[in-house]
Amino acid sequence: MAGLFSKIASRFRKTDIDWDDLEEELIGGDLGVPLTMEIIDDLRDRGRSLTSDDVIAACREEVRKLLPAKTPPMARPSNGPSIVLVVGVNGVGKTTSTVKLGKWLKNQGHQVMFAAADTFRAAAIEQLEIWSQRLDIPIVKGAYKADPSSVCYAAYQSACKKGVDFLLCDTAGRLHNRHNLMQELGKMERVLGKLDADAPHEVFIVVDATTGSNAVSQAKEFQAALSKMTGLIVTKLDGSGKGGVVAAIQKQLEVSPRFIGTGESEDDFEEFDAQRFVDQIL
Ligand SMILES: Nc1nc2c(ncn2[C@@H]2O[C@H](COP(=O)(O)OP(=O)(O)OP(=O)(O)O)[C@@H](O)[C@H]2O)c(=O)[nH]1
Ligand SMILES: [Mg+2]
Numbered sequence: 001m002a003g004l005f006s007k008i009a010s011r012f013r014k015t016d017i018d019w020d021d022l023e024e025e026l027i028g029g030d031l032g033v034p035l036t037m038e039i040i041d042d043l044r045d046r047g048r049s050l051t052s053d054d055v056i057a058a059c060r061e062e063v064r065k066l067l068p069a070k071t072p073p074m075a076r077p078s079n080g081p082s083i084v085l086v087v088g089v090n091g092v093g094k095t096t097s098t099v100k101l102g103k104w105l106k107n108q109g110h111q112v113m114f115a116a117a118d119t120f121r122a123a124a125i126e127q128l129e130i131w132s133q134r135l136d137i138p139i140v141k142g143a144y145k146a147d148p149s150s151v152c153y154a155a156y157q158s159a160c161k162k163g164v165d166f167l168l169c170d171t172a173g174r175l176h177n178r179h180n181l182m183q184e185l186g187k188m189e190r191v192l193g194k195l196d197a198d199a200p201h202e203v204f205i206v207v208d209a210t211t212g213s214n215a216v217s218q219a220k221e222f223q224a225a226l227s228k229m230t231g232l233i234v235t236k237l238d239g240s241g242k243g244g245v246v247a248a249i250q251k252q253l254e255v256s257p258r259f260i261g262t263g264e265s266e267d268d269f270e271e272f273d274a275q276r277f278v279d280q281i282l
Helices: 004-012 019-028 033-045 052-066 094-107 122-135 148-162 179-195 214-225 244-253 274-281
Strands: 082-087 112-117 139-141 166-171 202-208 231-235 257-261 269-271
Touching (some): 019 033, 033 052, 033 244, 052 244, 082 094, 082 179, 094 166, 094 202, 094 269, 112 148, 122 139, 139 148, 148 166, 166 179, 179 214, 214 244, 231 244, 244 257, 257 274
Parallel strands (some): 082 166, 082 202, 112 139, 112 166, 231 257
Antiparallel strands (some): 257 269
């Protein structure tokens, strides 16, 4: 499916660039108002008649410049496991991404453990357990309805004992406007912070690319509820022709993309690459 930029290129191939139309396309492509305005202003400043190819090249360049050229490695403390908290609204792909990240890390030779901290649904614990068996990655789970903070606490202790490098904590999907559930995340952070002052070492917000600009509001609410948000995992980039929200979140929240999900299988997962993203996905 055609991405945002190829869509714009075909729209303006035979007509002069109309700034209002271009603005509409960029906002429609989920780049968000602040970034769209910056791109349009920059293009206007060039003050000459631009071809559609010039415009696309400039748009790609603006987005590429905004995104970090190199994705940082996963944070590691000098002692003990690196704790990764995976958060987001319902159904965006948190559990799938936790599993994919687990496999990705294991393939690099790391010792990985899962914490099934989504105790909200019994099926969620089972879902992660099945993956744990399939990938041969140990799991610590709590009882259905148990306090997710206590599951993370127990998982941390087990991870320390086993010499685990990365403890990946899958959390329950929560609506970003449900205050008590958002507060529960703050509690998880505080409990983990007592075990290791820098924990959680990574907090990844997962968003579904196909939800478009709503993902920006979701990420904003999670950022407000948590003391840190270290990265973005964007899922369902396969075939949707969407992805602009990655740039909008970087621009408005300064949270950088770290991984992308490109399908339902456990291998449909890649470390984010800004150049590839602007050239092939957007
Ligand atoms: N096409 C596609 N589907 C995905 C991707 N990531 C996740 N999914 C699918 O999205 C659905 C929801 O994924 P989950 O990982 O269960 O989502 P979740 O955020 O853990 O959901 P809750 O725990 O209910 O909040 C599943 O059907 C996944 O297979 C992706 O990158 N591409
Ligand atoms: Mg889940």
